[in-house]
Amino acid sequence: MAGIKDVAARAGVSISTVSRVFNGHENISDEKRKAVLEAADVLGYSANSLAASLRRKSSNVVGVLLASQGSPFGTMLHTAIGNTLSDRGYLPMVCSTLGEDDRQDEYVRTLLEMQVGGVIIRPSGSLSITTRHAANLEREGVPVVFVESAPRKKSVSFVVSANKVGGQLAIRRLWELGHRKIGIMIMPCDVKYHPNRPVSHRLEGALETARELGIADGIVLSPDMPGERFDYGYMAAKRMLREHPELTAIFAMTDMMGTGALYAARETGLSVPEDISVLGYDGLPLSEMTFPPMATVSQSVDLMGQTAADLLINRLEGSETKSVQRTLNPHLIERESLAPAPKTT
Known part of the structure; x- marks a missing residue:
């Protein structure tokens, strides 16, 4: 008995195209639909054959x-x-x-x-x-x-x-705006247990650029403490702002942490961006909905x-x-x- 692969080969199309034709998918050209149906007719292939074929191999x-x-x-x-x-x-x-x-x-x-x-x-x-x-x-x-x-x-x-590039981009922009005391928010466990993950590359780029610009001594990394992204951002930022009142900007490695930092700044009595700037990372829709709307490095x-x-x-x-x-x-x-x-x- 002819199978879905046979129909696809005879019609000169992919297996998924055969599947879409028999399932009534509209996004198929008339030429391909005609080729599939003619091939199926010659080979004696039917919708029931397709169902059996898909049960044997779920190619779509x-x-x-x-x-x-x-x-x-x-x-x-x-x-x-x-x-x-x-x-x-x-x-x-x-x-x-x-x-x-x-x-x-x-x-x-x-x-x-x-x-x-x-x-x-x-x-x-x-x-x-x-x-x-x-x-x-x-x-x-x-x-x-x-x-x-x-x-x-x-x-x-x-x-x-290009996460390393993103970290470089963030620190360079903060430097251009005159920031020399910058807090970087990253969960330490991310770097410790996942050294080849995106946030680790962002940190690498940020620290490399800080050294190149001569502001490495003004960089403060967030502390090791419990909490998920938003909670960690909130609690870690409150501690950083309390222990390092000289900070004029926070660069958060995710938008969720950045959102937490915005809340922490407000509770600490700081005005954003008059007293401290906050820059997130990801480009998520939520970054537009914060107060004030949060700048972010978007990774599309x-x-x-x-x-x-x-x-x-x-x-x-x-x-x-x-x-x-x-x-x-x-x-x-x-x-x-x-x-x-x-x-x-």
Whole structure:
């Protein structure tokens, strides 16, 4: 009996295109639809055959491994990936790993058993373990694309932001505005346990630029204390502002921490940006909704998700056979939380 691959080969289209034709997807050209239906007629292929084929190999299903869908960043990334996949006839299956390696391992085994077409991974736990999972998937013929964070290997496909450049951009802009005493907010555990992750690269770029500009002695790093992104930003900023009243700016490694810092500054009796400037990182919509609206280094999360989905689809549909690496350049969005350093009396 002819299968979905046979129809796709005869019609000169991808397997996913055959799937979309039989599922009544509208985003198909008349030429391709006609070619698929004619090939199916010649081969005696039917919608029932398609259903059986998809049960045997879910080639239009894409696994999406994320740490969580609950954070603003995770939600934005998941939405961009999911919309791009759906628009092109694929079904995203989102798996929340919660940053746990065992949970990720279980999801990978399940996705292999389901014979999904491909997998997009945002690493959350151990990067080395995630890399091994990706290698296992690729060996089984399941293409993988990393997003937001990736190992330094040319043999894997990934889409990341130039995080070191973003850190450099932030400190240089603060320096241009006259800030010489700058607090940098980063959860120490992020650097300690995940040295090859985005925030670590941002810190590297920030400290490197501070040294180049001769203001390294004026940099204060946030303390090691408990709390998630917003809570940590709030509590750590209050402590930093209390212990270092000389600070004129805070550079937060995420918008969530930056939002916490804004609240802390207000409770400390400081006016933003008259007394202290606050600069976040990510470019999330929430940064526009703070009071005052928060300046941020945007890493174009939407574009990152869309590009990751496009790279995987290109692999699935045969237009790209080798691994592809894309690095997106961040850009600064200036808003009311950023201003020249206050003049000293």
